[in-house]
Amino acid sequence: MQPTRTAAAAALLSAVLASPAAAEGLVISNWDGYMPPDLLERFTAETGIAAELAVHATNEEIMGKLVASGGTGFDIVFVSSPFAEALNALGLAAPIDPAKVPNLANLYPEAMELAHDPGNTYSIPYAWGTTGLCYRTDLVETAPTSWMDLLKPAASLEGKVTMLSTDRWLMGAAALALGKSLNDTSAETLEAEGALLIEAKEKLLAYDDTTFYAKLVSGEASLVHAWDGWCNYGIAENPEIAYVIPTEGSDLWVDTMVVMASSENKDAAMAFIDYVLGQETGVWVAENILYKTPNKVAMEALDPGLLEAFPNMAIPPAELIGYEQLRDLGEGQRDFSRKVTEVMAAQ
Amino acid sequence: MLTRGARLAYLAPGLLWLGALLVVPCAILLVNSFFLRGVYGGIDYIWTVENYTRAADWLYLSIFLKSAKIAGLATLFAILIAYPAAWAIAQAPRRRQAALLVLVILPFWSNYLIRTYAWMVLLNREGLINEGLEAVGLIGEPLTLLNTEFAIVLGLVYNYLPFVILTIYAALARLDRSLIEASQDLGAPGWRTFLRVVLPLTLPGVAAGGVFVFVLSIGNFITPDLLGGQKIQMVGNLIYDQFLSARDWPFGAALATVLIMVMMMLLFAQAIAVNRGAGRREAREARP
Amino acid sequence: MIFRWHLRLTYLFLYGPIAVLMVLSFNRSGLPTAWTGFTFDWYAKLTEADALLNAAWNTLIVAAASTLLATIIGTMLAVGAESRRKSSALDALLFAPMIIPDIVLAIGLLSFYTLVQMTLGLHSIVLSHVVFNIAFVCAVVRTRMRQIDPAMLEASRDLGASEFTTFRRVLLPNLAPGVIAGALLSFTLSVDEFIIAYFSSDNTPAATTLPMQIFSMIRFGVTPEINAMATIVMLFSFTLVLIAQRADRKAITG
Missing domain, CATH: 3.40.190.10 (Periplasmic binding protein-like II)
Incomplete structure (x- = not known):
């Protein structure tokens, strides 16, 4: 191999091996496109907490990853409720501190009585x-x-x-x-x-x-x-x-947010969940993803035209909670x- | 022969790499096959062979046989298409060969998922192939091409064809011409020269390419999902699902261990057959 | 003649779906497989798709680095393995990365990285990709190695050439078609590999490869931006090949 090529190879390798160490601030794993693209930027601007988005393709995939790594590397994960339940049973989920999440008040009362986690002790519903x-x-x-x-x-x-x-x-x-x-x-x-x-x-x-x-x-x-x-x-x-x-x-399917027990930034994680529970994010989810959210103040702020065009958006929480999870x-x-x-x- | 030291120097980096990043990680995981699944998908460290008795089930064997059949068909067609193509490339003027090879591999620098989506567009009942065939009057009714075994084989052949072309090309390139000419001078017809001289010399290349298609096909889980409509379960899907959907690592590890054993045996059998066919074994052993 | 026609048909087969993929990059709606009308929008959106472009760049780095490492290590392994009496244990080790199911290798590697408390990132994806790439490079080079007459190597050594000189001057030129084919294979495998990369990465944007990014879009729609990007990559690579061909021809005729 010629010296120049060796040098180029060495440069390439060192560039790769010198990847930055674990990011400071929050790491959130979610499906791509499931939250507003500028959400993290706005969150950081408002709270001063740095946050990075990791993406997963399926519940099964992030679950496998969390089990293999003992939950390290992520602060918050978005998963469907049976997976949240398993994370909790495996001791990988952190308890939610309601005092640090005042926006829980924005949820429908029905969303506080979900069968897998009554009182939302370890999982907060995001969409259902x-x-x-x-x-x-x-x-x-x-x-x-x-x-x-x-x-x-x-x-x-x-x-x-x-x-x-x-x-x-x-x-x-x-x-x-x-x-x-x-x-x-x-x-x-x-x-x-x-x-x-x-x-x-x-x-x-x-x-x-x-x-x-x-x-x-x-x-x-x-x-x-x-x-x-x-x-x-x-x-x-x-x-x-x-x-x-x-x-x-x-x-009744429910996608939830779970704070990892291994997170070293639990207060910041609670602040993030609180931020997501604001009206703005709920409205974005309904308008862009066309999913219902358990966020009462967001659902009430929707354009009635949207509910007409997509009638299933109008299914009331009382009916939803009647279905088995x-x-x-x-x-x-x-x-x-x-x-x-x-x-x-x-x- | 190489000196012991030189041989070790050639082998050391690879052995170290595979030892640390293949043997150790897989050993960690495969040991799980002797434990039990925890109630919530963790592992209960109770020593047992139960996972292997569970794996000895006709259901899993039938999935393996089905996958082997599909992977085998894909391998066969890939070789039949690849050999003449590799031959044509090897016969092209030497300065054009590199470009011809890159053109073979280029489509595969796009993404697997969108290439597969493209096949879905081509193959479905309202798809381009059916419309084309109907337009020229070859068929009256659209054919069911997508979501069939045929579609899976096609998808596998498509995605792994370049691997076989490249491998066979590597064996054909700069083949010792004097051997071919000698055979021709002795009056052997073209097909005989091919069967007796060219094919044995390139057989290891064909075998290597065939192994690539077979092992990559049998482990594939995206093509059966999208082109097979998930109606046909393959080994790749089965093991993937045990680890991720069922979250039963011990059972998944047991199934994987069995699969690895069976595949190893197939590969060794194949290697012995190829060595015989290539007639290299005797020559090698005869050498001092 | 018939072989040349066969080769043309083979190219048609290989590029047919690519043509469809290119057409879909002009699809109005975001549906992955249903045509709904013509638009240039996805090309315009591509310029703002930072995550996608970043992932593409990461993929290129991972593929290039893992190919380089695997080609060197795999070629050396092939030479070492073919210059000794057959060893079944060594053969098994060299076959293993090809037949171990991806998900087993993926979870095994993550368990290992966790155990040794290694920080995950692009570097760990490279480490993992090299594992299976080694096997493919080694397998191709070994077939080529078997065609080389050992007498030729011995002649070089007998004439006093060092092992390094023998390798560089005699072995490598003869192995070249195999090494090149092996490198192309491993680059291609790495560019498309998804599950091992997912488990070896910390999944932050700095260590997200294109297949990881695209699969994470499955749930809310893999939009034709991906097709637009693939189209650009294809056309760009195609042009490069043509230019290289032209330059080559000039160098020879001029």
């Missing part, structure tokens, strides 16, 4: 909603009303439906259709759910939890199993798209996972 059916009114003969319309689709819809592939929601659809609890992992229930899903698989276009709304817009699919907020992305592109909660009901399955997880594998591997 339902799971149901999203469909093209111009491509289905009769509007769907039941989970069975998805699981046993009409002949004209065969090969035109998709289901969510994330295990809990996939099995959840069958649980709701059968009138079972979403968190029931008894052998009989799993057996019945598995049988129903394997039968449904034959008529399915795909399992899809990332591009199903695009499939509706292109007409590839006519009816999809969807989270309400994502269905709104389809509605925004094509007004023929509609969302319905089947008569058997839905789950997904809970960590604990001992039941093993049998549950095997059944999911069986469904996914079925021909």
Whole structure:
């Protein structure tokens, strides 16, 4: 190797190896695009606390990372409620100090009584909603009303439906259709759910939890199993798209903020959560992500036109809290996972 | 032969690197396969072989067989497409070869996810391929291409084709021409020269390329998700899900250990077969 | 002749989806797979997409550094491994990084880095990527190594050349096609690798690679900005290849 090339290589290597040490201030892990792009900048300007955004793709991924590293490296993580519950059970979540989060008062009272964490002792809800059916009114003969319309689709819809592939929601659809609890992992229930899903698989276009709304817009699919907020992305592109909660009901999904027990900046973390609970962020979430937030003052400040264009945005908290939440399955997880594998591997 | 010291100097950096950053980390993790999953996804340090008895389940074996079939098909097609392409590049004027190679690899400096999205656009029932075929009247009804085993194989062949072309090219480039000419001078027809001279010489390259496609395919979890519509479970997805969705590290580690063992055996069997085919073993052993 | 046509068709196969990807960079809506109308907006937005551009730069650094290290180490390993009696243990070690599932290596490495209390960042992504890149470089170079007549090396050593001179003057020129192919492979693997990078990084913007950034966008929409960026990267690289070709031809004919 020539000396110049060696020198260039050495320079490149030293540039890489001399990466800065851990950042001071807060490190927050969230999905990309799930909070206002200028939020951290405004937060720092107002409080003087430096903050950096780390991004994760899925709950599962950040969870794996936190378990492997014992939770170090992050101060606050955004995860869905069953994952928050597991973090708490594993001793990785810090207790929330309500005295340092006065903006908790902005939440609906219902958002303080969530089944996984009554009183919000270790997790603060950021957004919530339902799971149901999203469909093209111009491509289905009769509007769907039941989970069975998805699981046993009409002949004209065969090969035109998709289901969510994330295990809990996939099995959840069958649980709701059968009138079972979403968190029931008894052998009989799993057996019945598995049988129903394997039968449904034959008529399915795909399992899809990332591009199903695009499939509706292109007409590839006519009816999809969807989270309400994502269905709104389809509605925004094509007004023929509609969302319905089947008569058997839905789950209540909740995305939460959790402060890590390993955080060395817990006061700053509480200050951040307090800042996020302000009206402005809630309004941004509703207007830009088209998700409902448990933030009362934000929801009340929304343009009524938005609620008209996206009717599921108007589902009241009293109705939401009536739906069952997904809970960590604990001992039941093993049998549950095997059944999911069986469904996914079925021909 | 190299002196002991020189040989060690060649091996040392790599052995150190792999020892510290492969053997130790994987040992830490794979040891988990002898413990139990904690109730909330942690690890209970209770010594057990239960994870292996759980892994001995027809369900997991069937997933492995299915993946091996898909990966095997992808490997076969990738080699069939890559060999003549690598040959054509190796036959091109030497100054153009580098450019031709870079052109092979260039599409893969975009991103895996958006390339896969592009295939979804091409393959779906309203997609460009179906529209094209309908326009020229070849088909009356759109074909179901996406969300099938075919789509997965296609996606895998596409993404790993350059790996095989490059590897075979590395074996073909500057092949000793005198051998080919000698064979031709002796009156062997072209195909015979190829089968008896060129192929044995390049077989290790073909095998290496084939191994790349096979191992990368069997561990892939994005292509089956997006092009297969997640209707076909592959080993890559299975192990990924045990670690991340089920948060059952001990069981995931047990499945991974079994997979690693099986793949090692396949690779050794393959290496022995290739050595035989290439006829190098005897030559090597005969040398003082 | 027939091979040349085959090569042309192969290029068509390789570039077909790239053409689609480029067309989608002009897609009006943010949907990843459904065409809804024409716009130049994503190119304009790209100039403000700091996170994306930063991630692209990080990816380039990680890929270049890990390729450089892996090419050197992997080539040396190949030479060492092929100049000794076959060792199954060594072969197994050199195969291992290819067949260990990504997620196992990813979590194993993070557990290890945590254990030794190493600060995570771009450097730890490079350390991790080198692990699997070594295996690929080594495998390609080994196949090339097997074609070299050991007599040629012995002749060099017998004539009094030092090991280093033999390596540089005799071995390396003969291994070159393998080394280049191995380096291209490892660069390509590194550019697209996602799960090991995610687990090896501290995930702050300074250590976020492009695949990590793009996958984190899946939930709220992977917008065509990515396609716009890929289009620019493709066209730029393509132009470079053409210029290099031209210069090469001039150097020869002129």
